[in-house]
Amino acid sequence: MYNHQCRGRPHHDVTLMFKIMYLQAKYNLSDEQVIKDIKDRASFMWFLDYPEKIPSTSSLRNFRDRMGDTGIIDNIWFQHQKQLSLKGYNISEELLIDASFLDAGQGSYSAPRGDEAKTRRSRDGTSTIKNNEHHFGYKIHQVICLKFNLIRTFKITTASLHDSQITFNFNKNHIMYGDKGYIGASFDCYPAHMLRKSNDTIININRKRRNWRISRKRALVERPFATFQEHGQDYTKLTTIERNEAKMLIATLLFNTKQLLTLQKMKNKTPTKTIKDTYENLFDPTENLPKLIKIRESITNMKNRRKYRIKLNKNKHYSLFIKNRKQKKTKKTLKPQKFTKKRFNKKLGYSFNS
Structure with missing residues (x-):
């Protein structure tokens, strides 16, 4: 990117400039705001390895232009894909x-475009x-x-x-x-x-x-x-x-x-074992016969405990399990209707309740 034979001020470290552009992309910062945050934030300075000189905004713009002019973007991308392939x-x-x-x-729609546009x-x-x-x-x-x-x-x-x-x-x-x-x-x-x-x-x-x-x-x-x-x-x-x-x-x-x-x-991450994976090898009686015996014994013990628990509950709360036969069902009787108003019909000639 740079010609070291020419005279002039030495350029900034390339890795430093690249890391500054990475911070710009991550936190959506402009050129001016990045340089302000580098001076203020200790995390940015730690990420940049505490540089002695902080670049200016113009040097960032020139660095971005050099990346496009020299065609080094394709080289960086090729190296990145190479690193990915080495990792598998x-x-x-x-x-x-x-x-x-x-x-x-x-901007203004009628303004000229291209390289000559100001x-x-x-x-x-x-x-x-x-x-x-x-x-x-x-x-x-x-x-x-x-x-x-x-x-x-x-x-x-x-x-x-x-x-x-x-x-x-x-x-x-x-x-x-x-x-x-x-x-x-x-x-x-x-x-x-x-x-x-x-x-x-x-x-x-x-x-x-x-x-x-x-x-x-x-x-x-x-x-x-x-x-x-x-x-x-x-x-x-x-x-x-x-x-x-x-x-x-x-x-x-x-x-x-x-x-x-x-x-x-x-x-x-440890893979989560499914029911099929956990009991996959238990159904082979030749290899895992003691495991099967333990599982069957535990199931029978659980059933016996449940039966015993039900018996205790029946003795304690007898009324919940057995209905009281002395209670007789009462027949439903129709309640008499309550008539509130009387009306007289002229055609029929008599009054009726409604």
Whole structure:
């Protein structure tokens, strides 16, 4: 990233800058706020190994630009995937793909875009409409493995680019599950996307069931987007695609570290024994005959105790168990009706009670 032969001030430590960007992604802090919190919080200083010099906001922006210009983002991502494979988390055959918006401040709509644009808002951002909602900014496309639920690849594009225009290079052995937006996408692996109604295809019962099965598998792909929203990474103030790639690199690493912690907890947990597992080996009379005898003896003892308890209760509370035969049932008699009013009928010529 840096040329050490040139003259000038020495650059800051690369690991220090990378850790500061990680704190930004975790706590959703701006460049100015991170440097203020580093000076105030002891936990941040401990995480950064108590640096002698704290970088400024301009050095953070320049570091983010250098990551995009030098192409070191791909190298970092390759090393991260290599570390995952060394730990045993290899890419599974079944993959999930989905996209989400990174909304940005639009500013004035008539302002020019591109590299020549003099705007503080977004230079590369574009606008689109989805489900009658207006979105402006960028879009993140990511692929997740179904077995470990870890992010394997990601791309940052503008918001107006359709999902079917994205391609990812995977082997033919892999299966890619996608929603209806990926119809027509060209993948090297087998595309198992959901179907929608068109002139060529009619959605019958079998295809509806197929879409339902794919949607159940695809439910896990929404988890990273939920964590991005939790940490405030679904909104961006950066103006170019390269800067947003550097930002979302840290966000994806943050999600993968969280998922690795959950996978380690699942490994360390003792598996809960079911009834089938506990009594699986008890039904073999040749090996576990004394265990069976103990179980039968305990069951008979429990039955005998229950019978004895019932007898004691009968003697104590005799009236609850045996009905008193001396009590005779009384016949129900009709109660006489009470007439409150008298009325005279002119046609009949007599009065009656009502």
